[in-house]
Amino acid sequence: MIFSKKFVSDYVELNEDIKEIAEDMTRVGNEYDDARKLVSALNLIIGEVIECEMHPKSDHLHVCKINVGSEVLDIVCGAPNMRKGLKVIVALPGAVLPGGIIKKSVIRDAVSNGMCCSLAELGLDKKFLSSEDIDGIHELPMDAPVGEDPIKYLELDDEIIDFELTSNRSDLLSMIGLAYEVAAIYDRDVKEPIPSYSTVKDNFDSEVVLNVDTQNCSLFLLGRALNVTIKESPAFIKNRLIACGIRPINNVVDISNYVMLETGQPLHFYDADKVNSNIGVRMASTQEKLKTLDGVDRELTSKDIVICNKEKVIGLAGVMGGFDTEINPDTKNILIEAAIFDSASIRKTAKRILRSEASSRFEKGLDQRRTYLAMERSKELLEKYADAKISEYTHEYKVKDVEDKLIDITLDKINSILGMNINVNDVTEVFRKLDFKCEVDGDSFRVTVPSRRLDVNIREDLITEVGRIYGVDNIEARNLVAMLKPGKIDRYVRNIKERLATLGLNEVITYSLINNKDKEKFNNNCREEISVLEPMTEERSTLRQSLVSSLMEVYDYNKARSIKDVSIFEVGEIFYKNEEEYVEEESLAILMSGKYVSGINTNIEVDFYYIKGILENLLDYLGYSKRYDFVKCDDIKEAHPYQSAKVIINGKCVGFIGKVHPSIYKDNVYVLEINLTELRNINVGKMKFKDFSKFPSIKKDMSFIFDLDVQASDVISEIRKSSNKNLANIEVYDEYKMENEKSLTFTLTFSDDTRTLLEEEVMEVFNKVIYRVTNKFNAKLKNM
Amino acid sequence: MKEKLDSILLNAKEEILKSNNEVEMNVVKSKFMGKSSEFTEIMKGIGSLSPEEKKSVGVLTNDFRNSFNSMFDERLKNIKQEVLNKKLESEKIDISLPSKSVKVGSLHPLTHIRYILEDLFVSMGYDVVTGPQVETDMNCFERLNIPKDHPARDMQDTFYITSEMLLRSQTSSVQVRAMLNNKEKTPIRMVCPGKVYRRDNDDATHSHQFMQMEGLVVDKNISLADLKGTLLEMARCLLGKNTNIRFRPSYFGFTEPSYEVDVSCFKCGGKGCALCKNIGWIEILGSGMVHPNVLRMCGYDPDVYTGFAFGVGLERLAMFKYGITDLRGFYTNDMRFLNNFNRKDVE
Missing domain, CATH: 3.50.40.10 (Phenylalanyl-trna Synthetase, Chain B, domain 3)
Structure with missing residues (x-):
């Protein structure tokens, strides 16, 4: 809404500078974009064309003599309507027009001491002007006074404020309404027009x-x-x-x-x-x-x-x-x-x-x-x-007559909401300035709200008005007084984020809305998707059910800028529809590629075992230690069929981990996604101390040659099954691949909480393990 | 006898000092103290001496042994030190070479801001709660006193999913849930951070997805002074202890009175600069006293309870706090952008 100072001045006296009015209006809740003169050009003067000849070296320029009162100026002008006798707007040297500063110049050997202007050149928008005023200089009436300010003469000496009004203030979409508002600020009277006609x-x-x-x-x-x-x-x-x-x-x-x-x-x-x-x-x-x-x-x-x-x-x-x-x-x-x-x-x-x-x-x-x-x-x-x-x-x-609105309010209510301590007089003054009738009875007010204020209907609206006009700058800042209680906060996701950042991953945040055609990426068993009506673009049309494709976009963006060491994670929501229910679940996704450890002579690129290590580290941290399994899977279309696995906890699949299929990325890019909503539903016991054995432990290595298809995890579980409670730990010490077979070396640690184990009893278990493993997996024991 | 021992000791001293390693030292030791040494010969002869001579020679031989041993040990110690020094020197490295390190990770700047605010509000007894992003029109607008066709809906052009379901355009929907879920209608102090969505084209200052944090307090005798105190704490926690705030009246539908809140420009301290467009103040959030209709629709009696609410855009706060100029950076996730946030900020 544009405020015209001249227009509003018809109804209320205004002596203030336009910027000051704008700032004062802002203070009572009416923000503005811009406050300025309608025509900003300075150093303009009305002149009369006393001579006008064609420029000898041009087919369209005129060489003119223009009387501006105090002197006669030589001016070169290219306007087709320039002629002797015209009254024109002259921009003197130094005049600042939207197009630039006017300077004395020489145009094809003719001196020009200024410029004759069109209204468009003064900065008026062309949409308001006639075609004559766009193409040629402006022709002033013949009685225009030479030597005077043309802006004033044309009554264009207005100042305007472009307000961004709040949607409730319909009353301010009029000059009379604006007049009431400034009148309230400056405590002045408003004169509404009283039409009369025959x-x-x-x-x-x-x-x-x-x-x-x-x-x-x-x-x-x-x-x-x-x-x-x-x-x-x-x-x-x-x-x-x-x-x-x-x-x-x-x-x-x-x-x-x-x-x-x-x-x-x-x-x-x-x-x-x-x-x-x-x-x-x-x-x-x-x-x-x-x-x-x-x-x-x-x-x-x-x-x-x-x-x-x-x-x-x-x-x-x-x-x-x-x-x-x-x-x-x-x-x-x-x-x-x-x-x-x-x-x-x-x-x-x-x-x-x-x-x-x-x-x-x-x-x-x-x-x-x-x-x-x-x-x-x-x-x-x-x-x-x-x-x-x-x-x-x-x-x-x-339909019905206009009714003034009556609202009752007490001083106590006003002060208790504003948190101030103002008196009856302050309040009545505010209502007087607003031109609201107000009857006072002790600490109570009965306020008559004029029909123009459609936004004022309840007590709280009146409190708003008191706050606006009285001013809330002096409200003391008070610390909340309330019953002391600890704030509740769930730090589960925060723990995950902080752990992963500590492990060297960068957190990213990406958009929930994705391209509908990407909805099945890493989400092959896609549920019923949720899409927005009339999407702004195809790219942002459907709510995602997996975060992986978003992380891949981040990877692509960085790779396109030669940033190849990308290890990122995101915790975000995934969305789908289940029957009539809108489901939102929390998901964690990680993408890793490029170097993970670097330094002199040391560049370790991410491989499957690094990303697996990150996940295990996180799961252990969250308390799932020894409760998870990785089960080979080859049914995710976008994943490498021999380098991907489902993540199982307590027999429940909570996510997957794997390498992105080489048909998608030639580089080695690894991803995982874990459904945190599912993960959180798996109980974790409280952290507890378990004493360690005070007696020395015995370490034994064993090395076998297996078929390539044998999985280390199966061997480990067989080792566990065939040994006794004294087996404290198993580590895979080494893997070595040959053409059709591979060797795996395990380090077994034996200990007992109550005594020192004897070499013979350990060897007995050790030999049993070797016997069972070689039999079960058709493996060969390697001599150490 | 004394002269003899003194002369042996003199020789021994010379040879000890000439020795340069443990092997040479062992040779010297056996030469002067070994079985066939002169000293051992002398010791052997003591048995045949008179008791008086035994006594005086005994003193002399003791002195000799002590002197020899102390010279010997001293030298041996020095030799060992030299050997160690040589070994250490051979292990000299260039400590200025770059380290071997695991990649350094980082939290997203919006997460940093979110956690700073969460910690502050939890410390003041607020609960941190969350709510769904796919919301009902009822919770996002109707119960917030913004009925259908209300002009205020203009400000927040919303992504609808059906005529009744939408992507929330403001975290204020969680206010409604918090009040409705509180069956005993007891006082509430909560903040709710989360993603919101509006139909804006993504540019340097707009994003169709962004983060907000909503705050709500409902209790008896809550006033604007409490709101101001709370927001002042928040502004100072984020932007420094000299920060001031001011209220500018505004309109949001679900609060009455409503205020935009400005913070004193942290760059110029309020004097006026390019950042604050010479005003000295920068708008950071919207707030107000919960509208009685909202309290009523959520089951609280507005004659008994009052409350305040505020909503703040986390991107905007992050942009000011860290000096980020383009909103799109938060969602592009350029590693060079993210790596700015790989440290702990000073408190």
């Missing part, structure tokens, strides 16, 4: 029948203006529209916009001779169509409020008028519509068709009093600036 007796009351047939219209006023003269608007109307970002068209159209800016009430003018005697307001039916004033044929729905005559729809209420009944240069008589339509309906229609200055005001709600004011004001201005004769009668459809 009327003619005609048969408007009997010639036209108004029929409102929808609940979505609560007020509809229809007036008539006869014999209008369509012409250019006076400068002040045009300039104020331009300041507020609206393009001037002609006096009649401009008046409807001017009144909207002034009162906040959008108006619609119809060419009365193209509308027949019946005006109706109703909901459209689905087969209906309307050619709107932009020339587009629109298909209507049963949710659109429309204005119609006997035969057809003539306007989309609150959004856009119809093409056929539009005001045009030949219009003589006009119908004036001032109405209030249901915000939600307008909102839906506008969202589909077009958001306009008008629709955005209807969407946020209007004050019935302003509807009446706007009707009156438009009649006044049409009489004054379009020579209209105003019909005496106004058709009126009204």
Whole structure:
């Protein structure tokens, strides 16, 4: 919403600098984007062209002598409309225009001591200007005073603030509303316009029948203006529209916009001779169509409020008028519509068709009093600036009268919410500044909220107002007083993240929404996916069920930048639908590639055993030590069939680990994913101390040659089974692969908590183990 | 006899000092103290001397032995030290060469911010809770006093899944859950960090996915002063102990009154600089007193209870705290970006 200082000054006295007003408005809750002069150019002067010759060395430049009062300047000008006798805007050397600083110069041997300007060159947006004003220099009226400031003369010496208003302040979408707001800040009076005009007796009351047939219209006023003269608007109307970002068209159209800016009430003018005697307001039916004033044929729905005559729809209420009944240069008589339509309906229609200055005001709600004011004001201005004769009668459809809102509140309530200690006088002062009537009874207030403040309805809204106008800068910061209790926090995920970061992995955070076609990556048994309606892009359309493909994107990004040592993890949510239920689970994924340990003469690349080691380290840390198994699996399409495994805890699969299939990555890239929601459901006992044996232990190595397919984990479990309780630990000491077989060396540690073991009893177990392993796996014992 | 022993000792001393290693030392030892040494001969002869002579010669031989041993041990000690020194010297390394190290990991900057805030609020007795990202329209809007077609929905264009399900556009939905789940309707102090989603195009200052943390306190006699105290603690914890805050009135629908909260610019201290656009203040979050309709819809009597709520974007905080200028960096995950955060920050 644009605040025009000149416009608002019609209703309230304003001496403050524009920046100061902007800052003060911000302090009461109205943020702004920009506060500036409408035309920022300086060092401009009105001049008269006293000589104008063609430049001898150019086919389009003119060499002119221009009288600017104090002197006569030589200026070279290329505008096609430059001629002797014109009054023009001259930018003197040193003038700062949006296009740059004007300097004395020599143009093809002719001296030029300034520049004659078009309005576009002063920085006015081209959309507001006529084609003459875009192509050529601006021609000032013949009575323009030479030597004066042209900006002032043209009444373009306005200052504007572009506010970003909160959605509840519909009242501020008008100059009068803005005037009330600044008046409250500076404690001044607001003078609302009091329209006056003369009327003619005609048969408007009997010639036209108004029929409102929808609940979505609560007020509809229809007036008539006869014999209008369509012409250019006076400068002040045009300039104020331009300041507020609206393009001037002609006096009649401009008046409807001017009144909207002034009162906040959008108006619609119809060419009365193209509308027949019946005006109706109703909901459209689905087969209906309307050619709107932009020339587009629109298909209507049963949710659109429309204005119609006997035969057809003539306007989309609150959004856009119809093409056929539009005001045009030949219009003589006009119908004036001032109405209030249901915000939600307008909102839906506008969202589909077009958001306009008008629709955005209807969407946020209007004050019935302003509807009446706007009707009156438009009649006044049409009489004054379009020579209209105003019909005496106004058709009126009204659901209910305007009611002022009465709200009761106590001083105690105000202070207890604001946490301040202000007195009765402070509060009444605030309401006086806001122009809210207020009856005081001891510590109680009965406040009458004017109908323009649609946002103030309950006690808390009044507290907001007191806070805004009194100011909350002085609220003391108090430490919360509440019953002492420890805050609850679940640190499970934090423990995982911190452990993995300590193990050398970088945490990443990626997007939950992925491309629908990636949903089955590393998620071959895809569940029913959850997708968003109307995704912004294909890339972000479906909620992921696995984090791995996101980590692969991070890997790709870094690799494309020659960063190949990537060891990353993410803990994030995965989403799917189970019957009618939306399920969210927590997942951990890791991707590792490139060097893991590095230094002089030491570069260790990640392989399967490193990523497995990271996972085991984490699982041990979380308390799952000795409870997990890795079971070969070859059914994940994206994984290397011989270098991947399922992770099993207590017989339950909690995730997978493996190498990315070489058809996807030529590099060695390893990934894993663990479902943390599942993992957390597996109980872990509390950390406890178990005493170690005080007696010496005995270590024995054994080495076998196996078939290539034999798994170390199977051998270990066989060793365990065939030995006794004195076997304290087994380590795989070495693996050596040959053509068709491999050797594995195990180190077995024996100990007993109560005594020193005898060599013979250890050897007995040792030999039994060797016997069982060689038999079971058809293995050969290697001589150590 | 004395002269004889003195002369042997003199020779011995000379040879001990000439010896350069343990082997040579052993040779010297056997030469002067061994079975066939002069000294051993003298010792053998003592038996045939008179008691008086025995006594005087005994003193002399004792002195000799002590002197020899002390010279010998001294020298041996020195030799061993030299050997050790040589060995140490041979093990000399260039300590300036780079280390051999496991890759250094890091937590994501948003995680750093999240944990700083979680720890602060837990220390003040707040519970840290979470809620689902796939939410109902009811919890994300309706129960927050933002009915369908409310203009405030404009501000947060939302990803819908069905007409009633959506990706939450604000962590405020967890406020609703916390109040509804509290069946005894006892006081609440909680914060809720988590991901939220809005239909924004990703650029330097927007992201369709980002992190928020919501705070909610519901109790008797809660006021704006309590909110200010809480937010001041938070601002100072994150941005330094000299930070100040100010409230600017605003509008959010689920709070009334509502305030945007600015922190004094931590770069210029409030004097005005490029970061704060010469205003001296920087907006960091939205907050307010819980709207009575919200309390009522969640089962709390607004005549008995009041509360405050705030919601803060973690990206924004991280950008200020660490000096990050492009929001996209958080989600691109360039290793060079992430490795900035591989350390413990100073408190």
